[in-house]
Amino acid sequence: MERTLITGGAGFLGSHLCEFFIAQGHEVISMDNLIKKENIENIAHLMGHERFKYIKYDVTEYLHVEGKLDNILHFASLASPKDYLDYPIQTLKVGSLGTHKTLGLAKEKKARFLLASTSEVYGDPMVHPQPESYPGNVDPVVPRGVYDEAKRFAEAITMAYHRTHGLQTRIARIFNTYGPRMRLDDGRALPNFMVQALKGEDITVYGNGTQTRSFCYVDDLIEGIKKLLYSNEAEPVNLGNPEEITILDFAKEIVHLTGSKSRINFCPLPQNDPKVRQPDINKAKTILGWEPKINRQEGLRRTLQYFKKKLEV
Numbered sequence: 552m553e554r555t556l557i558t559g560g561a562g563f564l565g566s567h568l569c570e571f572f573i574a575q576g577h578e579v580i581s582m583d584n585l586i587k588k589e590n591i592e593n594i595a596h597l598m599g600h601e602r603f604k605y606i607k608y609d610v611t612e613y614l615h616v617e618g619k620l621d622n623i624l625h626f627a628s629l630a631s632p633k634d635y636l637d638y639p640i641q642t643l644k645v646g647s648l649g650t651h652k653t654l655g656l657a658k659e660k661k662a663r664f665l666l667a668s669t670s671e672v673y674g675d676p677m678v679h680p681q682p683e684s685y686p687g688n689v690d691p692v693v694p695r696g697v698y699d700e701a702k703r704f705a706e707a708i709t710m711a712y713h714r715t716h717g718l719q720t721r722i723a724r725i726f727n728t729y730g731p732r733m734r735l736d737d738g739r740a741l742p743n744f745m746v747q748a749l750k751g752e753d754i755t756v757y758g759n760g761t762q763t764r765s766f767c768y769v770d771d772l773i774e775g776i777k778k779l780l781y782s783n784e785a786e787p788v789n790l791g792n793p794e795e796i797t798i799l800d801f802a803k804e805i806v807h808l809t810g811s812k813s814r815i816n817f818c819p820l821p822q823n824d825p826k827v828r829q830p831d832i833n834k835a836k837t838i839l840g841w842e843p844k845i846n847r848q849e850g851l852r853r854t855l856q857y858f859k860k861k862l863e864v
């Protein structure tokens with residue numbers, strides 16, 4: 552039986568990974584410092600499962616786990632712009648110190664290591680769509696730089712452990728992902744728009760809404776993570792859905808889906824908000840035989856069920 556540690560294991564993606572690997576027959580250890588206390592609800596249904604264990608711990612501290620480990624998936628991090636602007640130092644620490652500690656543990660246990668990296672390593676990209684070979688356009692000293700640079704450091708140290716210690720490492724560059732268990736107040740476009748639409752409030756589109764994103768449904772992403780984990784690819788691999796949409800059209804799509812009467816309210820654009828973002832997933836297609844299967848219409852429909860339940864509407 553494989554034993555798998557998931558850091559950030561109570562978060563949006565972390566909790567889906569816990570569920571997924573339990574279903575695959577693994578013994579799963581979910582580690583999380585619960586910086587967002589309510590995230591414990593994401594794994595409440597797994598508590599008491601014989602192959603699931605939750606450990607409340609901050610991975611930036613010295614890390615010890617009893618027994619063998621076959622896989623370590625390092626998903627601990629604040630990940631929404633609002634969160635990493637609220638917690639800039641914790642964001643830098645978990646990407647740097649936290650990645651160092653989890654790599655050290657992987658070395659000790661001879662475990663496979665997978666880093667949750669991000670499309671943010673491309674910053675405000677000048678190449679579109681973004682292939683893995685594009686080194687990015689990132690400003691380290693703007694507020695958003697805390698996340699971008701933490702993840703860039705995380706990638707660098709992961710490659711260094713691979714090259715120096717021969718560790719089996721993987722780097723997933725995750726593009727915008729959505730689905731059930733996103734925090735309603737995480738400040739991202741989808742939760743904001745859905746909550747606003749369901750409450751009949753104005754929809755806050757930042758800037759003129761012409762900036763683009765490409766949204767991947769969580770189940771597709773998790774499948775990609777699994778395929779990457781069991782591949783032999785140490786270099787970064789983009790995982791995301793290449794279907795690109797402007798933020799204004801995305802807002803309208805959600806208003807339409809919910810049948811809401813909400814109106815669009817244009818608000819100031821945050822500093823250094825990337826103007827475009829779309830993954831080039833040719834590498835994932837070729838190496839992993841992976842591509843997303845769930846289109847936005849279906850993914851949004853499933854996500855809406857979750858948001859309605861949370862808001863009890």
Ligand code: UDP
Nearest residue numbers: 632738739740741743755756757762798824
């Ligand atoms: N955005 C918006 N209104 C909101 C929240 C976000 O218009 O209430 C915009 C944001 O400026 C960005 C895009 O939606 O251009 C996606 O933002 P999100 O926070 O979801 O993640 P990002 O892709 O920027 O990391």
